[in-house]
Amino acid sequence: MNAARRPAIRRYTGVLAAAAAGIATLALVACGGGGGTQVDDTSVSQGDWTWALPLSMPLPKVPVNNPMSKAKVALGRFLFYDRRLSGNGQQSCGDCHLQSLAFTDGRATAIGSTGESHPRNAQGLANVAWNATLTWANPALTDLEQQMLVPLFGTSPVEMGLTNANLPTVLQRLRDEPRYPAMFAAAFPGEADPWTVGNIVRAIASFQRSLVSIDSRYDRWERGAATLTAAELRGLNLFNSERAECFHCHVGFNFNDQVVHAGTTQPRTPFHNTGLYNVDGLGAYPGDNLGLITMTAVASDMGKFRAPSLRNVAVTAPYAHDGSVATLEDVLDNYAAGGRFIAAGQPHAGDGRLNPYKSDLIPVIQLNAQDKADIVAFLRTLTDEAFLSNPDHANPFDSAASAP
Template identity: 55%
Template sequence: MSRAWKVSALLGALLAVGCDGEEPHPPPPGPTYDWKLPAGFPEPFVPVDNPMSEEKVQLGRHLFYDSRLSGNGTLSCASCHEQQRAFTDGKATPVGSTGDHVPRNAPGLANVAYLSTYTWANPQLETLETQALVPLFNEVPTELGLAPRLDEVLQRLRSDTRYPELFRAAFPDEAEPVGKDAIVKALASFQRTLLSGSSPYDRYLQGDNTAMAPAAKRGMELFFGERAECYHCHSGPHLTNSFRAKDSRLPGMQFFNTGLYDVDGNGAYPPDSPGLFEFTHKATDQGRFRVPPLRNVALTAPYMHDGSIPTLEAVIDHYTSGGRNVTEGPFAGDGRANPNKDPLVRPFTLTPDERADLIAFLESLTDTAFTQDPRFSNPWQ
């Protein structure tokens, strides 16, 4: 079909078998689950101690939309992950249930089942189950705020007319199914079903040559070409090099510095969000973050790990400039000269028409069926 399809398919295949090209060892057999996968999507990776079931998914969906899951009953997972925004919130950064500032942008959840690590820069979070513990129990900053009030929250759920039955159906072998582990496993199960694969771009890759407008096709050639070089990081089936499926070996973790800041002239980022450096304490890891997937990217503004770039047009400005020069404020500095910046982030030129074409391609990644799918909507309404 097109060069873009060949590049995407090749990178997806390489990621599926691992960097050394050897076939991965299959996981042990488990219960079957009807994923209803979009065309061409592999089966997602699922931890052996949390096999998928429709009952878990439905319990997780109820929990995801329930503000009673927060310590003070004011915030739900959906407060920061709204379906119509591809499960983002439209804010630069969220505010937790107790008013704490959360320093990193709320990422979209489309195809989150296929990521190899979770959150923007934590290399230790390799499953949705471990990731769920962060918003649920983190205290600095507080997000949902369960840490000091878990027993109170569990009692709320046990007292509800619907939850005891939902928990028993999801975890029939547990003497007391309403508990912390069940909440975490159910939330992870629901999030694994948030699969987006019906955008114009998807339909084009499946053989519908009319699915994408001519401008979007031209933008796709730029995206996967050697001038813009977007595909080096936004690669594979989900346009991120963070990828894991059922039959793939967990790849080497990749985090990148895109020259967003250089606070001290030596590569420093704002102290509340230093990237991978927070975990490794290596100076060269300042400002290194996971590459976000781009599906539904037109719906997920503002952009970057801290929401500091408001529009797709401004994102393109950032990359064509080879980074960002912050000229005032406490984080002033020329990110274009950041010593830790990835060498692929370098200045290049696009004409106004080419910029418009690139935006058209990014907009072709919008999957309106996903943002309107009743399977992912609020079950309490």
């Protein structure tokens, strides 16, 4: 990219007020999450929140019933890291989303508050505000407020473990925190009783939208403020070439192919079968991780999952929807081979290269060892060290100085 295309940083003060089509107000326990939002670009609500973004990065879409504010983000940060929000008081959102790992957990699959294993790998939260869908394979979960009800109240598997029965106890725990009354009042001014699940969800969603990662060495190189090595530049060129095919699913400022922003009217939400499995020779994936087919019942959706963003990918191992790919080098090997072959006698044995539902974007790719090393070198430039250590994103309970 030449200097003329390298973006500057721009600042947006206030929030785009979206015209919401069919957004339901977040309920207490019935928990009807908001639906998709539509944005009226001519309507801007001034507030105290500032987006500082490069010119190449559009404003995120923010629901009309949950505008950004500093007070809401501050409260959401505390709630995100508060273990008292789980049914048994043993786990917070932050226990499965560690800042140092770009808000993943380093495990193959997540473990809930009761010790139950999740079938899926915990996804990163960097730039999550721009994701068109928010789980590995559910096209219906399109906003953070809606999605958050799943880990809070889900029963299969149990994550945070909230139920109708324990909810009053959980809310009382939060009421007993001396810092929270003033924080809830500031985040939701004018409400006689702001202690609701809806407000908890709105606050945490606001904090999650604040998790913006735009200062990797690659970003600085785009701005003309850093250099890339010869290997990294070769990797970048390969990444964006038809030879390596990476850019088809990992494109644009967020390095994924499901992006929504304030100006989006018809978001694209593709899902992909990458040939990881073929357990019966007919295309099947392991029973607890069938992919999009679970939601659609369409046979060709077997094994289809969302392509994650590659921002900070070097610190988010292991990879794939089930954490079954250990390293970036292994990821490249699987893609170069056109899918993964698992020998007989191993769990989920089969030849994913022959999966009949595999995406056409996963052919055999002629990459030698140097090519793969160069692509991995480029991917490591996407690590945003400032994001991984930003005190505004850190656990506030770890520092007495963070008290409001």
